Amino acid sequence: MSVKAYGAYTCDNPLEPIAIRRRQPGASDVQIEIAYCGVCHSDLHTVRSEWQGTVFPCVPGHEIVGRVSAVGGSVSRFKTGDIVGVGCMVDSCQNCASCAEGLEQYCENGFTGTYNAPTADEPGHTMGGYSERIVVDEKFVLKITHPEEQLAAVAPLLCAGITTYSPLRHWRVGPGMKVGVVGIGGLGHMGIKLAHAMGAEVVAFTTSDSKREAALALGASQVVVSKNKDEMKAHSGTFDFILNTVAASHDLDAFTALLKRDGTLTLVGVPEHAHPSPNVASLIFRRRAIAGSLIGGIAETQEMLDFCAEKGIVSDIEMINIREIDTAYDRMQKGDVKYRFVIDNTSLAA
Template sequence: MTVNAYGAHAADKPLVALDIVRRAPGEHDVQIEIAYCGVCHSDLHTVRSEWPGTLYPCVPGHETVGRVSAVGAHVNRFKEGDLVGVGCMVDSCQACASCDEGLEQYCEGSGMVGTYNGPTLDAPGHTLGGYSQRIVVRDKFVGKVSHPEDQLAAVAPLLCAGITTWSPLKHWNVGPGKKVGVVGIGGLDHMGVKLAHALGAHTVAFTTSENKRADAKALGADEVVVSRNALEMDEHVGSFDMILNTVAASHDLDTYTRLLKRDGVLVLVGVPEHGHPSPSVYNLVSRRRAIAGSMIGGMAETQEMLDFCAEHGIVADIEMIPIQQIEDAYARMSRSDVKYRFVIDSASLATT
């Protein structure tokens, strides 16, 4: 079926209205009428070919929520009318060790299939994302949403910003008695602060801006440190169990590794355009500290995160836009002019 969408035909072209075709649901598929789609910085990187390998036409969007409108014959977990979400991936090999462990994002077989720009048999040969009226997805890659329906728009960013921060927090056993830092106050970071606090950790937000102290406190930070203030940073040397670094720009990692306890870990989830300067080895070996990475989360983790957020009343802080304002949103996002996530009202696609 043909549906309305928004996408780009080239890296140097604006996003425009497109007609795209969605397949009829197969035996294991879920068809979803999209209500809202979050706007992630990855969308901008991909559309503009700032990351290699973009395929055009490119329809971005991987923070998608909506209502089930049809299910395949072998689908048991979902029925028509259910509120659901689709995140950053829509398939994987389902046969490798990582997939067997519910860590499909690290699929070692064919690799995970991204919600957009991933390989597919559907036309045009690569996946097309959530800036569209409808999506059809394999049932294993759909999450149940149990938040109240009036929170649905603010749930959408949980499907990327939420799971990207939840997965490392859970993997490194963040909870009561742990001291956790979150670097930055933005789309990913604000979810990291909310989740770390809700998990019971003593949560410290790092920001470069003095004027973001109140915002960070409002998000749930127990303390706020201005990273440009050397005295404030020195007060925390050797005290963190974990620091979650969401910054997607090249910077000095030694600034944060020295703040870790023995056996503490600095976890990188932001991917900069250029690599970070090489960190000091002494900072690591002197306290058995580690630098690690983490990428989104598996489907079991995603459902766990959605359920936790529903139970604790956690959603993203959003600004709603119609799809026709997406270029303005990209420009504002590039200069960090949003608190903290744009979300597209997919009803606006009906007028394209």
């Protein structure tokens, strides 16, 4: 079936209207009319070919919220009219040890991304959520129970939310723990909200004093300007866990020095250039760790959505018309958004 979308034919031209093909729902498929799609830095990097391997035409978007319009004959978990979500994955091998443990994001044969991944569907690679409709195997569709008036702000939970929730859960963040969140952007603002909701004492790190009040409003109990050596030193050796959401290359030693013995600094952003090599002695003499984390599996993403619905957590967003997407990309690169753009997909029909 032909579907209206917005995408790019080359990396150096603006996004434009494009007609794409979606498969007819198979036995295990769910067809979704997309209402909202969040805008992620990964979209920008991919469509502008800043990462290797972009296949054109490219239709980005992996923070998808919409309504079920059809289901295959074998589908048991969803029905027409349900409000659902789709995140960064639409398939995985389902056979490896990671998939068996519900960790599809670490699929040992490579998960199928919601866009720019090989597929049997036309045109041979997946097309994402900057479109009217998507068809996805029910195993990779998520139930959304937030109120309808919050659905646009739910969309970024499908990437920014799970990217921060998964490491917080894995390292068992909860009451009695002191947790740092580095960076107050699309990822960081979710990290602050989630860690606070989990009962931790949250300290936000920013390079800009102007973000202090915003971070406190999000749930941080303290804000540290990381450029201020005295403010940093005052927290030396006091953190159980630090979530670092900054994708730009920077000195990690400044943050590992803040960890307690056995504390962990977890990275969720991939820098364009490598971070400077960390001071190994700082790790060895306090048994500290630097770790990484990638989105989350389907079961954990559902857990995150349910947790957020229970706690009333959504992303802070700015809604845009699809024709504003290139301007949104430019603003996003400058950090000029609080904190996530979301596309109103009804604008595709105009």
